[in-house]
Amino acid sequence: MLSISFLDLAHNAMNSIGFLKGNLWFFAGVIFFAIVANFIPEPTIAPGSDARNKKNNGDEKDLMKRHRRQVLYSGVITAIGISLHNFPEGMAVFLGSIKDLRVGLNLALAIALHNIPEGVAVALPVYFATQSKWQAFKLATLSGFAEPLGVVIVAYLFPSSISPEILEGLLGSVGGVMAFLTLHEMLPLAFDYAGQKQAVKAVFLGMAFMSASLYFLEISLPGEMSL
Numbered sequence: 001m002l003s004i005s006f007l008d009l010a011h012n013a014m015n016s017i018g019f020l021k022g023n024l025w026f027f028a029g030v031i032f033f034a035i036v037a038n039f040i041p042e043p044t045i046a047p048g049s050d051a052r053n054k055k056n057n058g059d060e061k062d063l064m065k066r067h068r069r070q071v072l073y074s075g076v077i078t079a080i081g082i083s084l085h086n087f088p089e090g091m092a093v094f095l096g097s098i099k100d101l102r103v104g105l106n107l108a109l110a111i112a113l114h115n116i117p118e119g120v121a122v123a124l125p126v127y128f129a130t131q132s133k134w135q136a137f138k139l140a141t142l143s144g145f146a147e148p149l150g151v152v153i154v155a156y157l158f159p160s161s162i163s164p165e166i167l168e169g170l171l172g173s174v175g176g177v178m179a180f181l182t183l184h185e186m187l188p189l190a191f192d193y194a195g196q197k198q199a200v201k202a203v204f205l206g207m208a209f210m211s212a213s214l215y216f217l218e219i220s221l222p223g224e225m226s227l
Helices: 002-017 019-038 057-099 101-114 116-130 133-144 146-157 164-194 196-219
Strands: none
Touching (some): 002 019, 002 196, 019 164, 116 133, 116 164, 116 196
16 A cells, blocks of 8 residues: 555656645645544553453453454555545546547456455455454455446546546545555554564565556556556
8 A cells, every 4th residue: 555655646646747736635635534534433452450450361352352443443444545546546447448448448457456455455454353254355345346436426427527637636645545544554553463574574565566566557558548
């Protein structure tokens, strides 16, 4: 998600609409989602009197429930961020299909492959928290429905055209949203559960994997629709 935020969405916004406007849109997304997250009740696992006496079996179970609630919260927030990111991808498939059906099919296939690690990022914390494969599958699938929703909105609400500057700005804001939720929610959890060194290794491995995904998405597009 950090790779998508900084190397894809924010980077493209600054290249398309300028450094200043791109940054303004990016940090507008950060501030917007920080305000939204502030109003979402976040489960805490801060040690209290019960946690200090966690040798008791009941207290240990209660602490595990709190951990799982926090991870579930992270998974839900991640699903929201991925949905915001997927929404314009649906627009891209629709616009590409209008230009040429082959372009639309190639773009749809590339984005589908590109969405696999995004679905994993949603499903894993939900599965850990609920121990339910069905719940993890359901939330990951729901986050993917943002793409066909983007198609519907573009087709019916904006039949003529969308300002490229506004679209790039919105994508930059989505990058800010994803960067915030990654650094605010996912990375601290990774530090807690995997340790700092393992978490940092995983971050760069994930960024490399996503960069490769973005590269294959790039080469699948025609020159005038390149990322």
